[in-house]
Structures are given as C-alpha cells and as structure tokens.
Amino acid sequence: MSEKRKITLKDIARELGISISTASRALNGYEGISDETIKLVKDFAEKHHYVPNLLAVNLRKNRTSNIGIIVPQIVHHFFSTVISGAIETAKKHGYNILVSQSGDLLKDEIIACRTMIGSSVDGLLISISNETIEGEHIREFLDEGKPVVQFDKITDHLETPKVIVDDFQGAYAAVTHLIDQGYKKIATIRGRLDVKNSIERYKGYEKAVKDHQLEFNSDWIITCKNISEEEGYEFARKLMESKNPPDAIFCITDPVALGAIKFLKSAGFEIPEQVGVVGFSNWELAEIVSPSLSSVDQHGYQMGIKATELLIRLLKDHSLGENETIEVKTNLIIRESSDLNFIGS
Amino acid sequence: MSEKRKITLKDIARELGISISTASRALNGYEGISDETIKLVKDFAEKHHYVPNLLAVNLRKNRTSNIGIIVPQIVHHFFSTVISGAIETAKKHGYNILVSQSGDLLKDEIIACRTMIGSSVDGLLISISNETIEGEHIREFLDEGKPVVQFDKITDHLETPKVIVDDFQGAYAAVTHLIDQGYKKIATIRGRLDVKNSIERYKGYEKAVKDHQLEFNSDWIITCKNISEEEGYEFARKLMESKNPPDAIFCITDPVALGAIKFLKSAGFEIPEQVGVVGFSNWELAEIVSPSLSSVDQHGYQMGIKATELLIRLLKDHSLGENETIEVKTNLIIRESSDLNFIGS
C-alpha cells in the first residue's frame, strides 16, 4: 500500500542534526557516545521503525548471515529432520538457512556448491551424495576461507569437522538386541561396500555376532544396491529359501526391512515368532507398518543442532583447521518386529 | 589452504589497463563494447576465476536473489515436497531458497516473517499456520513492496496471488469414487471448521453425497481437532458402534484414515468389503500400509513449482497487485482400501 520508503542511517542523522557515524555508533552501542545522544538516536530509530539494511552491513563486513545446507534429498524423513534442527539453531544465532539438494548426483551437488559459493553463504553444512568421493568442489569452500561441516554421509578426504551417527554402535546394539531375544541365526541385508555408513553398520553386525559366539555364515550376508523395498523383498526370499535359513534379519535401512517383512508375511512366516526383523533410521513408516518395525533412531534433529552449532562456532572463531568429529549416539527403538517378550502382553 | 584472495572487477580493470565500468559492461554483455575487449575481459575473468561479489551487486540493485519460504512444518511429506519443487524452480531462475517454519504457531510465524524481512528476501512463499487469521505480519511484506505468494493453507484476508489445491474437487472425486464402488452410507471425519482447506473438502463431500441422492446423515459427520491418527481410531469406533453405521469413511487426511483403518481391522471389519476408506494428501504411508490406502494426491511438487514461478514473475514485472488464484487439480489414487473391483484379481 503506502510503500513506505525504508529509513536509513543517513535519514536519521539528517533529522537529528548529527553525523551518520554518530548515529551508527549510538545504535551499535559503541564507547564514547553520550547517553543523551544514544537515547535520542535510539528513540528516533524505534519510532520510525529503523531497521539496518543487511545488504549494506553484510557487504561492509563481508559476510552474509546465511548458512547453506546441501542434502541428497529434502523429501526424506531423516534429512528434513536434520534441516529442521539446523534451522532452529541458526535462527537462534541470527543466521538463515539456505537449502539445496543434490538428488544423490555428483553433478548436481557440484552445481549446488557453486551456487552457494556464488551467493555467498558464510559456511556450509553438507551431507554428500553417494557419488561423491573426493569432494573437490567442497574444497573450494575451504579455499575461500569458509568453514564446512559434514554430517551423516561424509568423506574422509576432506579435512572438516564432522557430525556423524555412530553407525557401528547402532548396528551393534540392534544385533545384540536380536541375540538377547534368543535369535541365533542372524542375517543382514547390507548396503553398498563403498559407503562409509554402510560399512560401519556391517562391522557392527559382524562384531556383535562374533562377540556372542554365534554362527557366522557368509550366506547370510547380502549386499544390496538400490537400498529399496523391492530389494528387501527379494533378498528376504533368497535368505529364507536357502538351505540354512536365518531366524532374524538386520536390514541396512527401514524400507529394506519393510520389503523383507512383506515377503515374510506373504510367505507365511510369523513375525517376530519365527523371524525377527530390525531396520535402521527409524523412518516414519516404522511405527505405522504392521507389525511395527524395530529400528535404530539416528536423532536427526540433534544432528542438525550439533552440526549447526559447530559451524557457527567456526564462523565466530575464524579458527579453521579444527577437525573434530562428533558422534551422535543412536537409540534402538524396539517394536513388534523383534519383540518376543511383548507377545501376548 | 591457499586462501586465494577473491579477484574483483577493480583487479581485472587494473591488470588490463581499462576502466572498471568497461570491465563490468563487457562481462554483463552490454551494448556498445568492442568484441575485442569483450573477449579480452572474459578470457581474463575466466582464467582467474572471477566471480562477481553478489553482496555488492545486490546492494547496488537493491535485491537479494533470495526467496523465503515459510511452512508450518518441514518434517512433513507434503511440505517438503513443495519445498523441493520451489528449490528446483528457484535454482533455474538464479534464486536461492531460504527456509523457515512456524510450527503452526502464530507467534513463531511472525518471528519468521520479521527475520525474513530483515535479511531481505526479495519475496515470500508462505503456507500459513492454523492460528493465522488476519496475517498482518505478512502484510508488512507487501508494505515493503515485496511480493508474496500464498500456497496450500491460505487466508483470503490478504490480497496476494495464491496457489491452492482444489480441495473441493478432490473431495468430490474421492466420494464419487466411493459411490461408484457401490458404497451407500458414506461418513466423513472432517477437519476444523475454521480452516479453509477443511471446509472445502467437507463441501466436496456434501455435494457428492447429495448429487447422487444418497442418504445424508449428520451422525456421519464428525469433526476432529488434532487431525491425528488417534482421533481417526476413536472416531471410526464412534461411527461403527453407532446405531446406523456407515459403510465407507472419507477422511480429512491420511493419518486420520490410518487410525480409522487400525480400528476397523482391530474390530474385525473387512476392508474394503465391509467398509471402504479414502484419505487425503497421499502421504508416503498410503502405499505402505496394509491394506494400502486410497488417497487424493495434491501434487506438492507441482505446487512448489507453480508458486515459485508465480512469485518470480511478480519479482521481474514489479507489477504487484495481481491477485490470481491458481488451483492445482488433485489426483485420486485408488488403492486397496476402497477398491472392490480389485478383490480377487
């Protein structure tokens, strides 16, 4: 409507018959300004709804007050949870969050990075795509003197602070839980051999099985590629139709577990009585499906907070070169798919 | 590492022995520059990885190249899908997306708005909270001369362009589908009486029932408040235990439908043979649950694209005052929960 012109420092200086710098200093609480003029200026500013032009401030200070975040997919329960945590934390410190996604494509991740550099975010939070190995495009950020924090899906080729979920411990806990329930022949449908999270989860599985002196059978280890529900269904079939079928399956992620459950149900296996199933990531679907799915929760919101706090600390200290890695503990959520004690209660 | 100082227009002007403005014009493809110097400048820029300082450009042009988007929840399948569409569209036009969430709290929506104004986004995409009625805080955007596009959850108190899903048509189609299937006593678990989407869906239900001369029974209309799975369960019970139980239920949203299904299953009703169920929004869960849930898809990705394109058009034309409303058609996805023809096939 009224299209009020935005009032500037210059305006308030002119109106009050003082200099621009005095006005600036008064507003920003500098030393050596009389209380009198401070009050004068502040009152005037308040009254006329003065709000500093961030563009100018930022140009002057050479920063943007923006933090970029790049994830493989936004439409994804875990990542949107992380973003949510990042936004709330950033807000608290006066930063905005600028979101982009790679679609798990290296090509698009590079574009997203370049755009971010171009639009000048002050720092970057990133969970890399499956295709990213070296991450040279991310190094460009570091070269610009801008801090980067990696989270969840990371690469060790980049010397940045990292916030990761303790996949090993999560998997170990999940499999140990299965063992505690009395399952003895535990299989795993694992993820790619070249993705760190996947490797760690597998290691956790292996160690738990061996620590408890259970049968360790390479036929019970199946590697999937798409990490899809279809694969879960197919590989569960393969496992159960083998000569020596397992009595429990630890799955790399919830959709895979869901596929496995679907096969098991269609083939007439009782869950959890005959076969126990545990997934990973605690997707929304875990408590919706029937039987509900035990899963390892990754505390996405916490990760978002931790990663953002870390980045903001770097932003404020300008003490780049830190390389700390925070491991967020996981939390096993036991539901019907593996809970024998729950039966009948 | 090398902390390369960023090269500026000034640098390239000095090195090439030309003026800054010539360099600027050459880079930006202005009229009246010799092809010779254009090539000279562009080559030099390319070679030294010149990238314009957006902060300066933006200050000069008085814009930010950022678009803000405020939604009730980011961790929500529909909204994250919209955001995803917005991001891809914005990217295409050289804009970044700055995300914030209100948590369906008016208080936090106001804060988000103020922050956005402060950090100077050029325009705003917003889906208002349940608590927002007048939207005075949004008007501040308009008063600044910045365009706003509302989507999905809107208020008519604000004269802005809007992109909405055709809730009426979606509901009408859903209920008509139930009728086509042969259901005769159709109930609805509807949403709040003061939320536009909810009202429209109810109207669609009512019209479909009346158009087909079916029994219209106020006992079959239940209003829920939280729009939660629990309410779905509870109200389905209430409906089915009444004297004159319905044979189909149209639910305001998928979680409610899921709750209803859970009750129906636990009470021994066959779905869809005895009772048909249709939800709204086509959440991820719809095809995961068993029986899979028929639902009205809202084309979130399309909405994100449409809303963003609309906003960018306003941004470029500076022709505020438009007030068009785009209705994105819905798409009924028929699954097991209402598909009698599918039985046995």
Added chain:
DNA sequence: CTGTTAGCGCGTTCAT
C-alpha cells in the same frame, strides 16, 4: 566504444 563520476548504506579510521 570507453572513461569519469556518483552513489547503494553502512562501519571505521583519523582527526578534532
């Protein structure tokens, strides 16, 4: 076709 001049709005010396 190109250079000079003026800011955009602000923070920050260096004077006084």
Added chain:
DNA sequence: ATGAACGCGCTAACAG
C-alpha cells in the same frame, strides 16, 4: 564525544 572522509564491489548516468 563527535564529524569528515574513505571504501566494501559493483552498476548506471553522463560525458566524450
């Protein structure tokens, strides 16, 4: 305690 002057990096109006 305050003002003048400068510059962040860039675009645009005005000369020539």
